[in-house]
Amino acid sequence: MAERRWQWFHRLASPPGFYRVSGRWLPWLAGTSLALLAVGVVWGLLYAPPDARQGNSYRIIFLHVPASFLALAGYYVMAAAGAIHLIWRVKLADVVMSAAAPLGAALTFLALFSGSLWGKPTWGTYWVWDARITSMLVLLFLYLGVVTLRQAYASRETAGRACAVLALVGTVNIPIIYKSVDWWYSLHQPATIRLTAAPSMHPDMFQPLVVMILAFYLFYAWVLVLNVRAEILVRERRAGWVRDLAGEGESE
């Protein structure tokens, strides 16, 4: 009984099993994320009202805020996958982790870059040592550490476990880093307008933002699954099932 209950898990956690099952998810993930992205972009960029003080430049938040959300969430996806790999030696978890690291780094960079573009018309400069910006920068460094460490090891198995340890140490420290940077900023608060905290956002702006956040989550899941599938094929390229798959592709 207990064995049967876990069968689905073992099937999903084995690379070929995941490859088969995830193939069925792809159209759904692609369809919903692209549809929501289209709705959110058109709604946010064309129909949402301009901001009273910032005019149209505020519209970058429809890209910036979802990217920042996922940059942080992506670290936890990566660290959780690393922990699963480290503790239970689930091979698939390591594949997820190796796919999540560059993806998270890219999203963090996107958040920093879009924030910096927004800063130019708003603050008059591309870079301000603001608490959130600084925390995101440290997060980017943490991501790059994991990416670099994986590349440095020749053995994939060793690299996966070493990266998992590093990601877990980072997980413990991220809240401390965030709190300390907030505290540091409150000491040195310069005389700039703080527009990052928007306590009462108008619903007309808030609703498209929620759509965009949802769209980004789905898009992240889609891209993550695509990357995991590609990495599975690379790692299992000598396995029979991948050869069969490639053989079928050629005959068609």
Next chain:
Amino acid sequence: MRSPNPEPEALPSLATGFAALLRRDLLLAWRRRGEAANPLWFFAMITALVPLAVGPEPALLARLAPGMVWILALLGTMLAADSLFREDYVDGALEQLVLSPQPLWVLVLARVTAHWLVTGVPITLASPLLAGWLALPAGGVPMLVAGLALGTLTFCLFAAVGGALTVALGAGNVLRPLLVLPLYVPVLIFGTAAVARALEGGDGSAPLALLGAITAVTLAIAPVAAAAALRVGIDG
């Protein structure tokens, strides 16, 4: 002749294992005193470069002093941390440590303690002198010393994680700082803030207490993480 089923020998206790490794490391450091002084030299020489780079006005130097001394202490401990595990890895002693009956994290803690006593403590003790070179007012010195004592220990603990993660890599000495430097951010923030508060005539004990809390958390997790990373490096 050995009996086929020898009586199990009494294993050395945790404290014995800790003390034995600490003693060995301190003895090795003592026999290579010149090398052990290098971080301190580095710390002093870079401090002397600061006035040359930014100018000798005491007001400007005093403004920069807390942050500069902290960053240089960070670099000084970082420079020395490459020797934490690498030599033992190369000559095979590290595998003996991994195989020893004591939990590996206890031995990592002993290694880090020895490393801190050899690098962190001298840097802490030298800091009032070097802060004086940078014209730091005397009011900031007690907080600087107290903060550095805690901060260098935290730096050494994180450096052990980085050193363990990169021990099996040839190019590790370049990668290791990149892995752990982001983790140093809170220590640097609270350490410099304690000095800054004391200089303003306030009480720096709140940031110092937060720094102590970070040191305590790091003391709990870093040896375990470093031990896990060492096992990965040895297996791989």
